[in-house]
Amino acid sequence: MIRLDPATASSSAPPSVPAWAITSAGAPSDGDAAFRAGAALGALDTLARAQAAWAGAWRQRLAVRCAASSMRLAGRAEDAAALRDAWHLRPLRADPGPAGAVFGAWRQLARRQRR
Incomplete structure (x- = not known):
């Protein structure tokens, strides 16, 4: 579970989605949905x-x-669970194989902080 970090917590209310953006009145057009x-x-x-x-969890997800998606584009069958x-589940310092290597590369990119 992700808990609120008191060191970086803001005293203001968390942001919310405007009410007009979540109304379910009728089926929206493609433009409205976008x-x-x-x-x-x-x-x-x-x-x-x-x-x-939250940002770290979001980036890892x-x-x-x-x-x-990279695996699908490469024509491989591994899904998120297999990755x-x-x-x-690999042994310590063992080669994760091609699928694990791609996942490891994406994890590294997700750890980088934006400037």
């Missing part, structure tokens, strides 16, 4: 930037998804 998705991502981005622990297994 606009609402952008509003939700903007709120999540603000939250992730406010708490370093994205690393798993990116690695799984995590290849990385975390």
